Amino acid sequence: MGAIWFCLTALMLTVYVVLDGFDLGAGIVYLLVARNEEERRLVSRTVGPVWDANEVWLLAAGGTLYFAFPALYAASFSGFYLPLMIVLWLLILRGISLEFRSHVAVPMWESFWDAIFFVASLLLAVFYGAALGNVVRGVPLNAHGQFFEALWTNFRPNGETGILDWYTILAGVTALVALTLHGALWVALKTEGALHQRARKLAAVLWWAVALFTILITWASFSLQPHLYASFAARPWGYIFPAIAVAALVAAIVFLKNESRAFYSSCIYLVGMLASVAFGLYPDVLPASTNAALSLTVENAKAADYGLKIGLVWWTIGIILATIYFVMVYRRFAGKVSASSDEHGY
Amino acid sequence: MQSALIVDRLHFAFTVTFHYIFPQITMGLALLIVVLKTMALRSGNEHYNRAARFWAKIFGINFAVGVVTGIPMEFQFGTNWSAFSQAAGGVIGQTLAMEGVFSFFLESSFLGLFLFGEKRLGRIGHWFSAVMVFVGSWLSGYFIVATDAWMQHPVAYSLSTNGIFGLQSFWGLLLNPWTLWQYPHTMIGALQTGCFVMAAIGAFYVLAKRHEDYGRTFLRVAVTVGILAAILQLYPTGDAQGVMIARYQPVTLAAMEGLFHSEKGAPLAILGQPDVAKQRLDNPLVIPRGLSFLTYRAWTAEVKGLDQFPRDAWPDQIELVYFSYHIMVGLGTIFITIFVIAAFLLWRGALYRSRAMLWIIMLALPFPFIANTAGWITAEVGRQPWLIYGMLRTSAGASPLVSAGSAWFTLIGFMGLYTVLGILYLFLVYREIERGPEVEAVASAVLAR
Numbered sequence: 001m002g003a004i005w006f007c008l009t010a011l012m013l014t015v016y017v018v019l020d021g022f023d024l025g026a027g028i029v030y031l032l033v034a035r036n037e038e039e040r041r042l043v044s045r046t047v048g049p050v051w052d053a054n055e056v057w058l059l060a061a062g063g064t065l066y067f068a069f070p071a072l073y074a075a076s077f078s079g080f081y082l083p084l085m086i087v088l089w090l091l092i093l094r095g096i097s098l099e100f101r102s103h104v105a106v107p108m109w110e111s112f113w114d115a116i117f118f119v120a121s122l123l124l125a126v127f128y129g130a131a132l133g134n135v136v137r138g139v140p141l142n143a144h145g146q147f148f149e150a151l152w153t154n155f156r157p158n159g160e161t162g163i164l165d166w167y168t169i170l171a172g173v174t175a176l177v178a179l180t181l182h183g184a185l186w187v188a189l190k191t192e193g194a195l196h197q198r199a200r201k202l203a204a205v206l207w208w209a210v211a212l213f214t215i216l217i218t219w220a221s222f223s224l225q226p227h228l229y230a231s232f233a234a235r236p237w238g239y240i241f242p243a244i245a246v247a248a249l250v251a252a253i254v255f256l257k258n259e260s261r262a263f264y265s266s267c268i269y270l271v272g273m274l275a276s277v278a279f280g281l282y283p284d285v286l287p288a289s290t291n292a293a294l295s296l297t298v299e300n301a302k303a304a305d306y307g308l309k310i311g312l313v314w315w316t317i318g319i320i321l322a323t324i325y326f327v328m329v330y331r332r333f334a335g336k337v338s339a340s341s342d343e344h345g346y
Numbered sequence: 347m348q349s350a351l352i353v354d355r356l357h358f359a360f361t362v363t364f365h366y367i368f369p370q371i372t373m374g375l376a377l378l379i380v381v382l383k384t385m386a387l388r389s390g391n392e393h394y395n396r397a398a399r400f401w402a403k404i405f406g407i408n409f410a411v412g413v414v415t416g417i418p419m420e421f422q423f424g425t426n427w428s429a430f431s432q433a434a435g436g437v438i439g440q441t442l443a444m445e446g447v448f449s450f451f452l453e454s455s456f457l458g459l460f461l462f463g464e465k466r467l468g469r470i471g472h473w474f475s476a477v478m479v480f481v482g483s484w485l486s487g488y489f490i491v492a493t494d495a496w497m498q499h500p501v502a503y504s505l506s507t508n509g510i511f512g513l514q515s516f517w518g519l520l521l522n523p524w525t526l527w528q529y530p531h532t533m534i535g536a537l538q539t540g541c542f543v544m545a546a547i548g549a550f551y552v553l554a555k556r557h558e559d560y561g562r563t564f565l566r567v568a569v570t571v572g573i574l575a576a577i578l579q580l581y582p583t584g585d586a587q588g589v590m591i592a593r594y595q596p597v598t599l600a601a602m603e604g605l606f607h608s609e610k611g612a613p614l615a616i617l618g619q620p621d622v623a624k625q626r627l628d629n630p631l632v633i634p635r636g637l638s639f640l641t642y643r644a645w646t647a648e649v650k651g652l653d654q655f656p657r658d659a660w661p662d663q664i665e666l667v668y669f670s671y672h673i674m675v676g677l678g679t680i681f682i683t684i685f686v687i688a689a690f691l692l693w694r695g696a697l698y699r700s701r702a703m704l705w706i707i708m709l710a711l712p713f714p715f716i717a718n719t720a721g722w723i724t725a726e727v728g729r730q731p732w733l734i735y736g737m738l739r740t741s742a743g744a745s746p747l748v749s750a751g752s753a754w755f756t757l758i759g760f761m762g763l764y765t766v767l768g769i770l771y772l773f774l775v776y777r778e779i780e781r782g783p784e785v786e787a788v789a790s791a792v793l794a795r
Contacts (some may be wrong), residue, residue, distance in 0.1 A: 010540035049462050053454040060446030062420055067443040070435020070510075077424025077431070078745035084425055085418075085756040089763055092414040096767065103774050146428060148747035208632035303436030304504075304512030310607060311440065318447030332463060 001308045002298035002303060005068035006285065008315065010278040012064055016057035017128070017274060018182075018267050023051040025183015027094065027121025030196045031114065033187060034200040035070035037107070040114060044098060044220055045337045046190040047126040053329060055091070060322075064315070068308060071145050072285050079139055079147040083163045085186060087127050122176065128174025132170035136225050136277060137161070138289035142298065146310070157224055161289060167220055174213040182205040182270065185252070192336050214249065214273075218242070222279075228280035238279045245272025279307060301337040354426040356746045359698035360757065361418050363719055368412035370718050372538020373487055373533060375405050376480040381567055383476045387469060397563050397658035398476070399464075401544070406461055407774050411767060412456075418760070420446075426753065429651045430733050430743030434511045437503050438493045440519060445489035452483030480721035484533060491529045492520060497734050498725065499524035499594055513677075527590060528725075534575050538681060539714040541572035546711040547689070547702040547779060556784040562698050565707075571690050573685040579678055585640075591640045591728075595735065597655040598728040601664045602671040603637055605651045611635040612649035620668045625652070638790060659728045670723035677717040684710060724766075 026047050029189050034040040066073040077084060094344035101113035137157050140147045140171075164172075181203055188199035222228050232238050248268035255261035281287070285301050288294035302308065379401050386394035420442060423431045456478035464472045502518025505510045513519060548564025551557045593601045600606075604615050606625040614636025618627040638647040652660060661667050688707060691697040697704075729735055733743040 049458045052410075053451070053458060055413075055417075056446065056450040056454050059417060059420060059450055060443070063439065063443035063446035066420075066423065066431065066435050067439025070439055071432050073424045073435055073439070074428035074745075076431035078748055080428070081425050081745070081748050081752055084421060085759065088418045089759060091417055092763060092767070095410060095414040096770070099407070100770060100774060103407070103777065117390035140749075144746070145432070146747050148749075148752075173716070175581075185382050190484060250674060303439065304506075304510075307440060307513035307516075310513070310516045311443070314444060315447060318444070318451070322447065322451035324457075325451055327454050331456055332459060332466065 001305050002302040003301065004312070005064075005240055005282075006278075006282060006298050007306055009061060009064050009068055010274070012057060012061035014051070014274045016054070016061055018270050019054040019057055020051070020269060020301050021125075021179045021182045022095075022186035022263075023047045023054055023183075024125050025179040025181070025185075026187055027183070027201060027268070028125065028180045028183045029187055029199065031118050033184070033195060035194075035198075035200055037110070039195050040110075043187055043192055043338050044101065044117070044197060045061070046187060048098065048102075049333045052095075053326065055095070055277050067311060068303060069203035069285060069296075069298075070302040070303055072296050075141065075145050075147065075296060076135075076139075076286055079141075079149055080134065080163065081148065082151050083127055083131060083178045087124065087131075090124045094124065124179045125176045125179040126172035128179075129162060129172035129269060130141070130168040131174070132277065133171025135286060136165060136171070136221055136228075137165075137167055138287035138295075140227065140285065140290045140293045141199075141293065141296065142290070145300075158289070167224055168222055170213070170217055174210075174217045177209040177213050178270065178273070181252070182263075182266045185259070185266050189259040189263045190336055192338060196259075197275065203262070204253070204256060206248075206257075210269075211249060214245070220275075225280075225287070227284060227292075229280060231280045235279075238276075241272055241276040241279050243272075245269050245276060248272055276284075350740055350748060350750040351744050351751050352754050354677065354748070355740070357757045357760070361415070361422065361760055362476075363722075364768075365412070365415040365419055366719065368408045368415065369483070369714060370485070370536040370539040370715070371408045372405055372412055373483045373536040374399055374538070375408070376476075376483045376540075377538050377542070378544055378567060378571065379405065379536060380473075380480050382419045382563075383473045385423070385538075385567075387473050392561065392638050393430055393559070395754040396783050397560055400560070400778070401539075402461060402698055403778050404543075404775060406457075407778070409457060410765060415764070415767070422425045426745055426748060427683075427733075427743050428745040430738065430747075433509055433716060435733060437500075437511045437513050438496055438515065439524075440513060440516070441489045441496070443546050445486050447602065449482045449486035449489065453479060453486065456482060461640055485534055486537070488525075488529055490523060490534050492525045494725070495528050497526040497568050498528070498729055499547055499590075500737055511734075511737075524590060524594075527583060527586040531579065531587050531721075534579045534583060535714070535718045537575045538572065538579060539718060541568040541685075542681075542710055542714045543709075543777065544568035545572060545764075546708045549708040550779070551703065551782070553697055553704050554709065558786060560783045564631055565688075565697060566692060569685060569688045572587050573689040576682045576685045580682060584675075584678065588640065595728065596650045596652070597652065597659050598661060598667070599641070600652045600655070601661045602666040602724060602728060603649075604664075604668045605649060607653050608648060609650040610638070610648045611646045612637040612641075612651075614640060615672075620665050622664050658731065661728055663730065667724060667728045670720040670727070672725060674717050676714050677720070681710075681714065681717070698783060721745065 026043055030040065030043050034043045054305045097113040097117040097120060101110055101117070134149070139149060140161065152164040153160050155162070155165045157165045157167040184199045184203040184206055188196050188203060191199065248265045252262050252265035252269060253264055283298045284295045285298055286296040353741055358502050379398050382394050382398040382401065386392070386398060413584065447523050456475045459467060460475040460479050463475065467475060496519060499522060501517040501522050502513065504514045505511055542562045545568035548561040548568060552565065553559030604618060604620040604627045605612055606627070611634070612631035614632065617632045618630035635645045639645050639650050641647065641649055684706060688697060688703060691700050691703055731739055731741070733740040
C-alpha cells in the first residue's frame with residue numbers, strides 16, 4: 001500500500017512539474033522572446049487559461065502527500081519552513097501578476113506585472129530544484145522525525161546543512177535551465193512568426209545548458225548520495241528511467257524543428273529525470289543525513305492501511321474526472337494563439 | 347517551543363481570516379450567478395446574461411485572490427503545526443486531499459470555460475459551466491468544514507499507542523454530525539455575503555442613477571435570496587449549531603455567553619463586558635432566563651457556567667469568544683431585519699424608490715464579512731485550549747523546531763504582502779464597479795490575459 005501511494009504521489013508531483021513547468025518556463029522566457037506589448041500579451045495568453053488548473057496539481061499533490069504520508073508531510077513542511085514560505089509568496093506573486101495584469105490597460109501597470117511575473121517564475125524554478133536537491137542530499141532528521149534547516153549555513157552539503165549549498169544550488173540551476181527550455185518549447189509550440197522563431201532559437205541554445213547541467217547534477221547526486229547507487233544496483237531495471245531522460249533530451253534537439261515533438265520530448269525528459277530520482281530514493285522518502293536509521297521511509301511515514309485503501313477508491317475516481325476536465329480544457333484552448341484569433345468568450 | 351506557539355496561532359489566524367474574505371464572496375456569488383444564468387436561459391433576455399457577465403468579472407478577481415491566499419492554508423498545517431499533522435494527517439488528510447482532487451480540478455477547469463468560453467459553449471453549455479463552478483466551490487466548502495468539524499468533534503478514528511490518529515470509518519468522517527449543521531450554517535453565511543455584495547452594488551447603481559435597470563435586477567435577486575438565507579442562518583442552522591455546542595462543548599458555550607456561574611434559569615446576555623479576573627459580566631443587559639430557554643427549551647433549566655470546569659479547560663481567550671459570538675448573533679439579527687424590510691418593500695414595489703433603505707443596504711456591505719469572521723473566531727477560539735477537541739492540546743500541536751523568529755519573519759512577510767494584495771483587490775473591484783455591466787469591450791482585456 002505504501003509503495004502504491006509512493007508512486008501515485010510521485011506521479012502527481014511529476015504531472016505538476018510538467019504542466020506548471022511550462023507556465024514557469026514561459027514566465028522566464030517571457031521577457032527574452034517577447035519584444036513588444038502585442039507579443040507579451042500573446043505569451044501570457046498561452047498560459048492564461050491553464051495556469052490555474054495546472055497549479056491545482058500542486059495542491060492536490062500536497063493534499064495527497066498529507067493524507068498518505070502524514071509524517072513526511074509534517075517533517076518536510078516544517079523543516080523546509082523558510083523556503084516553503086518563500087515559495088508560497090512567489091506563487092502568490094506569480095498568480096496575481098497573471099490575473100491582475102490584464103485588468104488595466106496602462107503600459108506602466110503592465111510592465112510592472114511583467115517584471116513580477118518574470119522574477120517570480122524564475123525564482124520558483126530555482127527553489128523547486130533546490131527543494132528536490134535537499135531531499136536527495138538528505139536532511140538532519142532527529143529521533144522524532146523532525147528537522148529544521150536554515151536557508152544557508154556554509155554552503156557545504158555535509159555537516160550542519162542549510163537549504164542552499166553548492167549541491168542544492170546546482171540542482172536549482174538545473175531545474176531553472178530545464179524549465180526554461182520547457183517553457184521556450186511551449187512558447188514555440190503555441191505561437192507563430194517572429195515570436196516562434198525567437199523561442200526556437202533560444203531553445204536551441206538552452207538545450208546545451210540543459211545537457212551540461214544534466215551531466216553535472218547526475219555526477220554530483222551519485223557522488224553525494226550513496227543510496228542512489230544502491231537502489232540502481234539492487235534493481236538494475238531502474239536504469240530505464242535515466243535512459244528515457246537521456247533519449248528524450250536527445251530527441252528534443254533532433255526534433256527541434258517539429259515543435260510539438262520537441263515539446264513532448266521535453267515533457268518526457270522531465271518525467272524521466274523525476275522518475276529516476278524517485279526510483280533512486282525508494283524506499284526512502286526523506287533520507288536522514290544524520291543517521292541512516294532515522295530516515296523517513298515509505299513504511300514509517302505512511303498512514304494507516306484502512307485510510308490508504310479507501311483513498312485508492314476515491315483517488316482513482318477523482319483523477320479520472322480531473323483528466324476528463326483537463327482534456328476538455330486543453331482541447332478548447334488547443335492550437336496556436338494569434339493576435340487575430342477570436343479568443344474572446346463574449 | 348512555547349514562545350513560538352502564540353506566533354504560530356497568530357500566523358494561522360491572520361492568514362485564514364484574510365483568506366476567508368474571498369471564498370465567502372465566491373461561494374455566495376457562484377450560486378447567485380447560477381440564478382442569473384438560469385433567468386437568462388428561461389427568459390431568453392440578454393439583460394440577465396450581461397448581469398451574469400458583470401458578476402463573473404467580480405467573481406474572477408475574488409477567485410484569483412482566494413486561490414493564491416488559499417494555497418498557504420493547506421501548507422501551514424505542515425509548516426507551523428507539524429506535530430498536529432503528524433498525529434492527525436491520516437484522518438484530516440483525507441478530506442483535504444479530497445478537496446484538491448474533487449473540487450479544485452472541477453472548479454478551476456470549469457471557471458476557465460465559464461470565463462473564456464461563452465461563445466463556443468453555447469447557451470446551455472455556458473449555463474452548465476456556471477453550475478459546475480458552483481458545485482466545485484460548494485464541494486470545496488464541504489471538505490474544509492468536514493476537516494474543521496473533525497477538529498471540533500473528532501469521530502471515526504482510532505488512536506494508536508504512540509498518539510497517531512488513524513481513520514476508522516470513511517463515511518463516519520464525511521458524515522460527522524457536527525459537519526451536517528456546521529456546513530449549511532457556513533455556506534448560508536457565505537450566501538449572505540454574496541447577497542449583500544450584490545444588493546449593495548445594486549443599491550449604489552440605483553442611488554447614483556447609473557445602470558439603473560441592472561441595479562434593480564441585482565437588488566431583486568439579492569433580496570429575494572437574501573431573506574431566505576438570513577432566516578436559515580438563524581433557524582434551523584444557527585440554532586442547531588448552538589444546541590450541539592451546548593451538548594459537546596459546554597465550556598465553550600459558557601464562554602460564548604459570558605456565564606461564569608452555573609444557574610437555573612440562566613439569563614441571555616445582550617450586552618456587557620466580561621471581567622474574567624472577577625468572574626462577572628460588567629454592565630449587563632440581559633433577557634432573564636433566555637439562555638436556559640434557547641439551550642434546553644425550558645425556562646428554568648440549569649446551564650453550566652465556567653465555574654463547573656477546571657481552569658485548564660477554559661478557552662484561553664474568553665473575552666474574544668464572548669465578543670465574537672455576540673457580534674455574530676447581533677449582526678445576524680440585524681441582517682434579518684434589513685432583508686425582511688427590503689423584501690417587504692420589494693413586494694410592495696417601493697424598494698427602488700426608498701432612498702433610506704437603499705442607503706442602508708449599500709452601507710451594510712462590510713457587515714456580513716464581519717459576521718462570518720466573528721462566527722469563525724467563535725468556533726476556533728472557542729475550541730481552545732484544544733486543537734482536536736478533548737484529544738490534543740493546541741500547545742502540543744505546533745512545529746517543535748520552528749523558532750518564534752522564523753514564525754515572526756513569515757508572519758510579517760504575509761502581513762506586508764496581504765496589505766498590498768488587499769489594496770490592489772479593492773482598486774480592481776472598484777474599477778469594475780465604475781465600468782458597470784454595460785461595458786462589453788472590457789471583456790477583451792480580461793480575456794487577453
